[in-house]
Amino acid sequence: MFVVGATARAAAAELATEIGATNTATLAEVTAASDTIITVVTNDDAMRAIFTADNLLAGAEGKTFINCATLSPGIHREVEVAVNGVGAIRSGRYKLIEYYENRTVQLFDLENDIGERNNLAASHPEIAQKLKKMLHD
Secondary structure, three states, rough: OOEEOOHHHHHHHHHHHHOEEEEEEEEHHHHOOOEEEOOOOOOOOHHHHOOOOOOOOOOOOOOEEEEOOOOOHHHHHHHHHHHHHHEEEEEOEEEEEEEEEOOEEEEEEOOOOOOOOOOOOOOOOOOOOOOHHHHHH
């Protein structure tokens, strides 16, 4: 199965139709539907765009990325920081995700919120702090 996604949505839809692939609405959906993600980008800004906001890194654990692009060395370093820029830990029913770029955290109660939709970091700061400490120790 082929999955197509792009920041240029119209081009992605056209390509998907042409090759009989699944067209996704978001880049995160590309990652969710794929085991291997092949990126083909034209410049540093395009590379930056696919790894920020709606991005290919959402749910990327265990996925294989193949980058088919000729870019500046600096953008490769930026992507490496983005890839390594998220940490997570689970302890009992709770899971904490920390975004290193801006040091924000999300806390989820997986017993009551398996879909990780209700961020409890503000309402349970003591649990968030404990898990963050565990993540860094």
